[in-house]
Structures are given as structure tokens and as C-alpha cells.
Amino acid sequence: METKEVARAVILVAIAVALSPFFIPVGISKCFPAQHMVNVLSAVMLGPAYAVAIATIAGIIRNILGLGTLLAFPGGMIGALLAGLAYRASKNIYLAGLGEVIGTGILGSLVSVWIVAPLLMGKAMALATLMIAFSVSTLGGTIIGIIALHLLRKGKIWEP
Amino acid sequence: MTRLDPRTKLGLGLMAIAAVFIAKAPKTLLVESIMLLAALPLLRMGKDLLHSLRYYWPMVGLVFIIAFFSFDFSVALVLAVRLFNLLTVSFIFFRAVSPEETGDALQKIGVPYGLAFMLTTSMRYVPLIGQKIRHIIDAQSSRGIDLRLRLQNVRNFMALLMPLLAQSFVLADELALAMESRGFGRKGRSSRKHYRITLLEYGLLLFALTLLVIFAWWERG
Amino acid sequence: MIHLRHIRYRYPHTGWVLKGVDFSVKDCDYLFIGGANGSGKSTLAYLFNGLIPHYFGGTLQGTVTIDDRNTLEHKVFELFSHVGLVLQNADAQLFNSTVEDEIAFGLESLGLSSAEIDNRIQEISRTLRLDDLLGRFPATLSGGEKRLVAIASVLCLNPSVLLLDEPYGDLDWEAVERVRQALLKVNRSGKTVIVIEQRMGNFLHDTSRCLILEQGKLLHEGGPQSAREVLLNAHLLPQYSTGRNRSPGKEPLLIAQDLSYRIKEKEILKGVSLELREGETLALIGRNGSGKTTLLKHFNGLLRPTSGRVTLRGKTIQGKATSELATQVGLSFQNPNDQFFKYRVKDEVMAGPRILRKIQEDWLQEIWQIFDLHALLERSPYRLSEGEKKRVSLASILATRPKLLVLDEPTSGQDGRFREALATLMAELKNRGFTIVIATHDLDFAQATADRWIVLHDGRVLADGAPEDLWGEERLLQLGALPPPDEHFISK
Numbered sequence: 019m020e021t022k023e024v025a026r027a028v029i030l031v032a033i034a035v036a037l038s039p040f041f042i043p044v045g046i047s048k049c050f051p052a053q054h055m056v057n058v059l060s061a062v063m064l065g066p067a068y069a070v071a072i073a074t075i076a077g078i079i080r081n082i083l084g085l086g087t088l089l090a091f092p093g094g095m096i097g098a099l100l101a102g103l104a105y106r107a108s109k110n111i112y113l114a115g116l117g118e119v120i121g122t123g124i125l126g127s128l129v130s131v132w133i134v135a136p137l138l139m140g141k142a143m144a145l146a147t148l149m150i151a152f153s154v155s156t157l158g159g160t161i162i163g164i165i166a167l168h169l170l171r172k173g174k175i176w177e178p
Numbered sequence: 179m180t181r182l183d184p185r186t187k188l189g190l191g192l193m194a195i196a197a198v199f200i201a202k203a204p205k206t207l208l209v210e211s212i213m214l215l216a217a218l219p220l221l222r223m224g225k226d227l228l229h230s231l232r233y234y235w236p237m238v239g240l241v242f243i244i245a246f247f248s249f250d251f252s253v254a255l256v257l258a259v260r261l262f263n264l265l266t267v268s269f270i271f272f273r274a275v276s277p278e279e280t281g282d283a284l285q286k287i288g289v290p291y292g293l294a295f296m297l298t299t300s301m302r303y304v305p306l307i308g309q310k311i312r313h314i315i316d317a318q319s320s321r322g323i324d325l326r327l328r329l330q331n332v333r334n335f336m337a338l339l340m341p342l343l344a345q346s347f348v349l350a351d352e353l354a355l356a357m358e359s360r361g362f363g364r365k366g367r368s369s370r371k372h373y374r375i376t377l378l379e380y381g382l383l384l385f386a387l388t389l390l391v392i393f394a395w396w397e398r399g
Numbered sequence: 400m401i402h403l404r405h406i407r408y409r410y411p412h413t414g415w416v417l418k419g420v421d422f423s424v425k426d427c428d429y430l431f432i433g434g435a436n437g438s439g440k441s442t443l444a445y446l447f448n449g450l451i452p453h454y455f456g457g458t459l460q461g462t463v464t465i466d467d468r469n470t471l472e473h474k475v476f477e478l479f480s481h482v483g484l485v486l487q488n489a490d491a492q493l494f495n496s497t498v499e500d501e502i503a504f505g506l507e508s509l510g511l512s513s514a515e516i517d518n519r520i521q522e523i524s525r526t527l528r529l530d531d532l533l534g535r536f537p538a539t540l541s542g543g544e545k546r547l548v549a550i551a552s553v554l555c556l557n558p559s560v561l562l563l564d565e566p567y568g569d570l571d572w573e574a575v576e577r578v579r580q581a582l583l584k585v586n587r588s589g590k591t592v593i594v595i596e597q598r599m600g601n602f603l604h605d606t607s608r609c610l611i612l613e614q615g616k617l618l619h620e621g622g623p624q625s626a627r628e629v630l631l632n633a634h635l636l637p638q639y640s641t642g643r644n645r646s647p648g649k650e651p652l653l654i655a656q657d658l659s660y661r662i663k664e665k666e667i668l669k670g671v672s673l674e675l676r677e678g679e680t681l682a683l684i685g686r687n688g689s690g691k692t693t694l695l696k697h698f699n700g701l702l703r704p705t706s707g708r709v710t711l712r713g714k715t716i717q718g719k720a721t722s723e724l725a726t727q728v729g730l731s732f733q734n735p736n737d738q739f740f741k742y743r744v745k746d747e748v749m750a751g752p753r754i755l756r757k758i759q760e761d762w763l764q765e766i767w768q769i770f771d772l773h774a775l776l777e778r779s780p781y782r783l784s785e786g787e788k789k790r791v792s793l794a795s796i797l798a799t800r801p802k803l804l805v806l807d808e809p810t811s812g813q814d815g816r817f818r819e820a821l822a823t824l825m826a827e828l829k830n831r832g833f834t835i836v837i838a839t840h841d842l843d844f845a846q847a848t849a850d851r852w853i854v855l856h857d858g859r860v861l862a863d864g865a866p867e868d869l870w871g872e873e874r875l876l877q878l879g880a881l882p883p884p885d886e887h888f889i890s891k
């Protein structure tokens with residue numbers, strides 16, 4: 019493992035956890051963008067393996083600190099993996115973002131439903147509701163992540 | 179409790195979560211809930227749980243509502259209680275372990291050192307990043323950029339995010355320097371802490387596993 | 400012995416940063432390395448333990464040998480136990496969860512047995528008197544304690560060279576003294592000590608040899624006496640013009656009445672009252688943790704007092720948001736990087752006025768003039784030198800044209816030239832009728848720029864008056880609020 023990459027991963031985990039109480043009010047619901055933003059950043063900057071590790075460790079710490087629940091795991095890890103793979107294959111940050119949205123919003127919520135209430139699995143309507151609930155937050159975080167990547171590139175802090 | 183080997187703790191915790199996961203019958207769920215609610219004050223975690231409830235209820239509520247419309251009230255209640263139990267037992271589990279212990283345990287069961295290092299070290303940097311966030315909010319509001327959590331301020335949030343990310347990457351680079359300068363990359367590290375799983379702990383794990391299997395069999399049948 | 404022969408170095412994508420440096424360090428030397436910001440001091444430090452070239456890459460010409468090891472042929476993890484490097488940023492330096500783990504980390508890297516590790520921890524905590532700290536979390540340590548732990552964490556590896564990059568950071572005089580004594584002890588025990596610093600004063604006399612860098616070249620090499628002259632001539636030790644015009648100010652601008660502030664049962668401010676008159680320059684002096692920053696944050700409503708009140712031009716600031724007050728009170732914190740979020744200096748400075756919809760072209764023109772920013776307007780703020788960053792951040796505070804300017808630790812980490820320039824700048828702002836408050840540990844600077852000092856101690860105002868009158872005050876010395884006259888970091 020490269021020292022530089024481990025150090026970046028450490029700080030990205032800390033950002034994901036420290037920002038996790040932040041939300042953007044969206045109508046009556048709230049969007050917690052932190053984990054999704056960090057997923058996009060880590061997938062693009064460090065690749066799929068680190069992205070999954072970062073999401074997992076952030077999940078553990080958020081649970082330890084009481085800033086999240088068990089559902090932080092499926093929500094974060096699948097999105098991180100897909101985003102990382104998508105970026106590795108395409109070198110395109112928008113596709114990485116798409117990977118995060120599909121991974122967390124659709125696959126992540128499917129797995130959550132399966133964990134939470136297997137009974138609901140067969141109900142298409144119910145699933146759609148859950149997915150929308152998940153996606154609001156995913157989409158918000160992903161957009162912020164992509165904007166951040168642009169700014170970091172323009173500020174010459176990160177070069178692709 | 180604290181004298182147990184972290185691996186034992188991890189194993190017991192995972193089995194407890196599995197048990198709640200297996201439980202399906204309404205009666206079992208009820209017994210479980212009562213046990214969990216009784217355990218909370220004993221472990222002095224009641225207050226913390228109340229604090230964490232705000233992360234629970236959106237999901238629990240959502241599941242309840244969806245199940246209510248898809249099935250009926252009793253199914254919805256069972257599902258909601260089950261989810262609540264699952265989240266509570268995992269809450270207790272995570273509260274009972276420290277990141278260092280988890281890191282040690284992971285390392286002992288063969289997870290690479292780098293990952294265990296990431297776990298313990300990021301915990302150290304969470305408060306620091308929190309402090310940085312506060313400093314940035316202070317500095318920006320002092321020159322007229324409002325960063326309080328309001329909808330009309332959403333556009334200003336880049337003024338929080340950019341300094342945070344820029345500084346974080348500098349911090350990460352400096353951290354990497356510090357790690358290198360203390361031999362992070364060197365092969366053949368030793369570990370100061372030595373854990374050994376005692377015979378008693380093996381017994382405990384085996385006992386718990388037997389219980390779990392019996393419970394699973396009983397719940398299914 | 401350390402030998403650097405004909406060293407030229409550049410980072411990837413930069414020009415030459417070191418342009419032909421040649422010198423040797425003898426065993427048991429106490430070496431001081433000084434120089435302007437960006438002159439290449441930290442770069443030099445990275446050369447000593449092989450971070451350059453192994454970690455940074457770039458182009459290195461010439462050879463560095465440490466105890467007959469060529470750093471080109473030995474990786475960082477083979478050298479780190481010979482040259483212990485303590486970095487500038489204490490938060491990056493201390494990355495473990497407890498002090499004990501911190502010290503153990505390097506020893507574990509060496510692969511020592513746990514018994515040996517425990518021995519070494521015992522030994523080092525005895526030498527540096529850290530016993531009480533071993534179980535603490537690094538985040539809860541004071542600045543001076545952090546430095547001591549950082550020193551311990553590399554000293555326990557038993558290196559023959561101890562190298563510290565700006566160890567005195569933002570420490571108060573007492574903590575500086577503690578670290579300074581620890582370093583002397585290490586040097587006397589037979590190790591080579593190398594210190595890079597901007598704060599010098601008396602400390603220069605501890606050293607046996609001084610190197611002064613200027614734009615990647617050696618400007619001077621010699622004993623502390625001759626180095627002092629060179630530093631003075633090069634304005635690396637600041638020389639402030641003493642022509643202060645004391646105008647006692649007429650109207651009160653800001654009044655703090657009996658401010659108390661507590662956080663989690665801990666009283667941080669305990670009944671602080673002060674009156675600030677228009678056009679005066681005030682310095683807040685006090686030890687680490689005496690409450691200076693906390694007090695300043697009350698001036699623009701970042702913190703609200705538990706009891707007491709703040710009035711600005713006779714009107715209470717209660718109920719006004721900080722961002723609204725920005726047009727009246729401009730508060731600048733120590734770290735300019737807390738602000739930058741645009742990628743042009745010009746947008747950065749104009750961000751505040753834009754959001755407040757208060758853009759005045761002629762005032763902006765004046766700002767470019769005062770801060771000498773014309774050449775920087777199109778550059779990215781992230782890529783400026785530290786001194787330039789500071790100037791941009793001050794300019795961005797002043798852009799909303801506040802009457803009262805509050806600066807927290809404005810000189811920390813800055814070289815003598817910037818300190819002189821800032822003193823001139825403050826005199827200029829004063830002439831234009833601005834009221835200024837600074838909080839600082841740099842007593843030299845405070846003496847040169849402020850008409851009046853307020854000494855805070857443990858959340859209370861201990862003294863309030865002209866600097867000359869406060870210097871000798873017995874009570875202040877006894878409480879340790881001010882350093883003893885012969886020990887303070889004054890360059891004369």
C-alpha cells in the first residue's frame with residue numbers, strides 16, 4: 019500500500035464522518051450528501067478498492083459514534099464499488115457519478131430492503147418508494163462530489 | 179467484558195446481530211425488544227440511543243408505512259419492530275467496541291495492516307476535521323458569507339467545501355510525510371499489544387454458536 | 400557527520416528550489432537554519448532523511464550522506480531511525496490515538512519486541528517528563544505538550560540527528576522555554592540537533608552554527624553572532640520603525656461589558672470588560688489558552704456571551720448575524736486557507752462584497768493598492784506563498800470596508816520581511832482611520848504596532864495600558880502572563 023494513498027484515505031474517511039450530520043433540506047425530507055460525495059471523490063482519486071474500504075470504515079466509525087445505523091454499509095459500499103469500477107473503465111467523472119447513483123440508489127436500496135424486510139421484496143411499488151427516498155440523498159451528494167472535482171482541478175489541487 | 183480478546187468481542191457481537199436477524203416470530207421479537215430495552219439502561223446507553231434515534235426513525239417509519247399499505251397493520255408493526263431491534267443491537271455492539279480494538283481484531287484475523295491503520299487513524303482525525311469545519315464557517319461568516327444551515331444559503335456551501343477539501347489534501351500530504359518519517363512503509367513491523375484467546379473464550383464462543391444454531395432451527399420450525 | 404555536496408533540487412513541475420547548497424554538519428552540532436518564507440528550508444529538511452528524492456520524486460543533483468550512508472541508496476524506512484524529523488504541522492505529526500501509541504509507532508516500525516518498546520517508552524517519558532501524558536489523546540494536548548510528544552516520538556528511535564521544522568509554532572513564551580530546554584538537553588546528551596525557525600531572539604545563542612538560506616542558496620554560514628547581523632541586514636529579523644503616533648482616539652467604537660463565556664461547565668471568559676476607541680490599535684497579549692481567540696469571536700457575534708454584552712457604536716450586537724456584522728467588524732483568523740474557495744485572487748477578494756451586494760469600485764482599487772495585489776489578481780490563491788496568501792486574506796476581509804479590523808495571530812509562521820511589511824500596512828490603515836485589534840504571541844510586533852496592550856490571563860483582564868508601562872510589572876511576571884525581560888523573544 020502506498021503511504022500517500024493510505025493518508026488520503028484516512029482523511030477522506032474523516033471528512034465523510036465529520037460531515038455526516040450535515041444535511042440539505044429538500045422539501046420535507048433531508049439530503050445527507052457527505053458519504054455520497056466522498057464515494058465519488060475516492061472512487062475517482064483512489065480507485066474501487068480504496069473507495070470500498072473508505073465507505074466501509076466510514077460506516078464502522080459512524081456506527082461507533084452513533085452518527086449512523088447498520089444501513090450505512092450497504093448504502094455506501096455498493097455505490098463506492100460501482101463508481102470506482104465505472105471510473106476505472108471510462109476515466110469519466112460523470113460515469114463515476116452514475117455508478118454511485120445506481121450503486122447506492124438502486125442496488126444499495128435493494129440490499130437494504132432485503133436486510134430490513136425480506137417480505138417487501140416482491141412489492142414493486144414499495145421498492146420504488148424506497149429507491150426514491152435513497153436516491154434524493156445520493157443524487158445530491160453525487161452532484162456535489164462532481165462539482166468539487168471540477169473545482170479541485172481548476173484550483174490545481176488535483177490533476178486527473 | 180473489557181478484558182475479552184477483541185476477536186471474541188467481534189465474534190459475539192456478530193452472533194448477536196445474526197440472532198436478531200434470524201428472529202421472525204412476533205413473540206420472539208417482543209421478547210427481544212424487552213431484553214434490548216432492559217439492557218440499554220444497564221449498559222448506560224439509553225441516553226446515547228435517544229440521541230441516535232434521529233438516524234433510525236426515517237427508515238423505521240418508511241418501512242412501517244410501506245408495509246402498512248402493501249400488507250396490513252400487524253405485518254407493518256412486526257417489520258418495524260424487527261428493524262428497530264436490528265438497529266438497536268448493532269448500536270449496542272458498536273458502542274461496546276473501540277476503533278483500536280476493532281483494528282487489532284481485524285489485523286489478527288488477517289486483514290492487511292493498512293486497513294486496520296486506516297480505521298484507527300481516521301478516528302483520530304474526525305474531531306480535527308470537525309474543528310476545521312468550524313474554523314472555515316467562522317472565517318467565512320466573518321467576511322459576510324453566511325454558512326448557517328438554511329435553504330437560501332445552499333449556494334454558499336462551496337465556500338465551505340472548497341477550503342475544507344483543499345486543506346484536507348494538504349493535511350493528507352503532510353500526514354503521509356509524517357508516516358514515512360516514522361517508518362510506515364517498512365516491512366516486518368511488530369505489534370506492541372499481544373492478545374491471546376483464552377480457553378474460556380473459546381468455550382464462550384462455542385456456547386454462543388450452539389445457542390445461535392438451536393435458535394435458528396427453532397425459529398424456522 | 401552529514402555532508403551535502405553541490406545540492407540542486409527541483410520538485411516535479413517546479414523550477415530549481417535548491418540551487419547549489421554545500422555544507423557539513425559535525426556530530427553534536429546544534430545547527431540553526433533560517434531564511435525567508437519559501438527559501439527552501441523545509442525542502443532542505445526533507446533531504447536529510449531521504450524523503451527527497453524517494454518520496455517527492457523530482458530531480459536531485461549532488462549527494463547527501465548521513466553517517467556515510469548515501470541517501471540515494473537508502474530508502475526512507477532505512478534512514479528514519481538515524482535522522483528523526485519533526486514536522487511543522489503538529490496535527491499531521493501526531494496521528495495515533497494516544498500519546499503512548501504515538502511513541503510506540505516508530506518502534507513498532509523497527510520491529511522491536513514489546514518488552515523493548517515498553518522500556519524505551521519508559522525511558523523517554525522519564526527524560527522528557529511525559530509520564531502524565533502517556534494516556535492522553537493528542538487532540539487534547541496543549542501546543543507545547545504536542546511538540547514535546549512529537550519530539551519524544553522520534554527521539555525514542557535513538558536517532559543520531561534530531562531535526563525540527565518550526566518547533567515553536569504558536570507557542571507562548573513558557574512553552575517555548577520548555578521545548579527549548581528539552582532541545583538543549585538532547586544536544587548535550589550527544590546528539591546533533593537541527594532547528595528551522597522564524598522565531599529566534601535568544602534562542603540563537605543556544606546554537607553552535609547558523610545557516611541562512613536565500614532563494615535556494617546559502618547566504619551565510621557561521622556562528623550566532625555573525626548570523627544575527629546577517630539576519631538583521633537581510634530583514635529576516637524584523638526592524639520596525641519606531642515612529643508611532645499615539646492618537647488617543649475620541650469616540651468609543653466597541654464596548655464589551657462584563658463578558659462571561661462558558662462551554663460545558665468550563666468558564667473560559669470571566670467577566671471581561673474593555674473599551675475600544677476609534678482609531679486606536681490594540682494588542683491582546685496572553686498565554687496559550689488565556690482566552691484571546693474566544694474574546695475576539697465575541698466582537699462580531701461568532702460567539703454569544705453567557706452573560707454580559709457587546710455594543711458597537713452604542714448599539715448592541717445581540718440578535719445580529721455575523722455575516723450582517725461583516726460590514727462593520729472584519730475578523731481575520733490565523734489560517735488564510737480557511738477562506739479560499741475561488742480560483743482567482745480577484746474573485747476571492749470580491750466574494751464578500753458580492754454576497755453583501757456592496758461593491759464599490761474605487762474602494763477595490765484602493766485595496767489592490769494598499770495590499771499591492773495588482774500582479775496577483777489572476778493567480779490561483781491556493782498556489783501563492785504563505786505571505787501572499789495572508790495578504791489576500793486580509794484584503795478580502797477589508798473589502799467589505801469594516802471600521803474595525805480584528806487580526807488573530809497575524810504573524811505566525813511569517814518571515815521578518817512580511818512582519819515589517821505588515822507593520823507598515825497597519826500604520827497605513829491606522830492613518831486611514833481604521834481601528835485595529837490584534838491577538839499575538841509576537842511581543843516585538845505587538846510593541847511596534849500597538850498603542851495599547853491588554854493582558855489576558857485565565858479568562859480575565861490582568862492589565863490594560865501602554866506596552867512600556869506593562870513590561871516591568873511585577874504582578875504580570877509573577878503570574879507568568881509576560882516573560883521575564885531577559886528571556887522574551889525580542890530581537891534587540
Ligand SMILES: Nc1ncnc2c1ncn2[C@@H]1O[C@H](COP(=O)(O)OP(=O)(O)OP(=O)(O)O)[C@@H](O)[C@H]1O
Nearest residue numbers: 410413416434435436437438439440441442443785
Ligand atoms: N511539495 C511541493 N511541490 C512543489 N513545490 C514545492 C513543494 N514544497 C515546496 N515547494 C516549493 O519550494 C519552494 C521552497 O519551499 P519550502 O517549503 O522549502 O520553503 P520554506 O523555506 O520551508 O518556507 P516556509 O518558511 O514558508 O516554511 C517554494 O517555492 C515552494 O512553493
Ligand SMILES: Nc1ncnc2c1ncn2[C@@H]1O[C@H](COP(=O)(O)OP(=O)(O)OP(=O)(O)O)[C@@H](O)[C@H]1O
Nearest residue numbers: 542569662667685686687688689690691692693694
Ligand atoms: N470549543 C471549545 N470547547 C472546549 N474548550 C474550548 C473551546 N474553545 C476554546 N476552549 C478552551 O478555552 C480556553 C481559551 O481558548 P482560546 O482559544 O480562546 O485561547 P487563546 O488565548 O486564543 O490561546 P492561543 O494563544 O493558543 O491561541 C482554552 O483552554 C481552550 O482549551
Ligand SMILES: [Mg+2]
Nearest residue numbers: 440441487564
Ligand atoms: Mg517550511
Ligand SMILES: [Mg+2]
Nearest residue numbers: 691692693807
Ligand atoms: Mg488563539
